[in-house]
């Protein structure tokens with residue numbers, strides 16, 4: 711069964727638009743290098759911003775020194791007419807991600823990646839939290855009661871798996887984080903009420919890893935022959951479990967959540 715996500719995405723962005731009270735907000739989206747998923751995100755987000763009467767700019771730096779990137783972030787921090795700064799991961803090896811995180815002003819940090827916002831999340835306080843994991847939570851909260859549920863997350867990155875586990879703990883679920891060194895992945899997956907997959911490999915999650923009636927959230931964004939596909943074998947899993955589509959699933963809701971955080975950030979800056 712397919713988990714329809716577009717209605718939820720629409721609700722989130724229309725509510726954010728209302729909260730902005732007619733104020734035109736600006737978001738700057740930074741992509742360094744050629745990560746396809748980041749470029750898909752930046753482009754679809756810019757479209758969405760404009761549709762809602764906001765605006766934005768994509769800074770696609772094919773190559774950048776660490777200093778160039780930090781200077782760009784600093785300039786955006788200081789510009790009062792700019793309300794949100796989104797830096798896409800992964801970054802190339804010549805750039806220290808920790809310095810990037812620390813440089814983004816905590817009140818313009820629309821993806822919740824600054825150590826202050828991230829630390830607050832760790833302590834149970836959700837101010838500006840990462841959008842991809844928040845999108846997963848929004849989808850799950852509509853499908854099920856999270857309290858007590860066993861959730862297997864196949865991803866341990868600071869962008870998806872780690873923050874998602876914290877959001878789940880805040881909601882009394884029982885998260886397990888799996889990664890490339892995890893043993894008996896199939897057994898763990900078969901026991902889970904919910905499986906969240908983000909590994910960057912098309913058809914990684916197969917039908918024989920999912921129990922009847924489970925919920926599968928596909929966070930994968932892979933470009934295959936010019937088309938976007940997820941990490942799950944959608945056609946076979948869809949027959950026995952609930953599953954989010956790609957495109958039109960988590961990505962769509964993530965995009966709406968980014969707009970929601972832009973509005974929140976503007977409130978923290980006192981412009982709304």
Ligand SMILES: Nc1nc(=O)c2c([nH]1)NC[C@@H]1CN(c3ccc(C(=O)N[C@@H](CCC(=O)O)C(=O)O)cc3)C=[N+]21
Pocket residue numbers: 747748750751754755797798799800821823841842869931938956957958959960961962964965
């Ligand atoms: N710090 C950080 N945070 C992220 O959240 C983050 C990141 N870095 N790096 C890159 C990945 C990728 N990602 C996507 C989000 C939405 C869509 C999206 O909007 N997809 C739509 C549109 C696809 C289309 O244009 O057809 C969909 O799936 O329906 C895609 C990809 C977030 N990421």
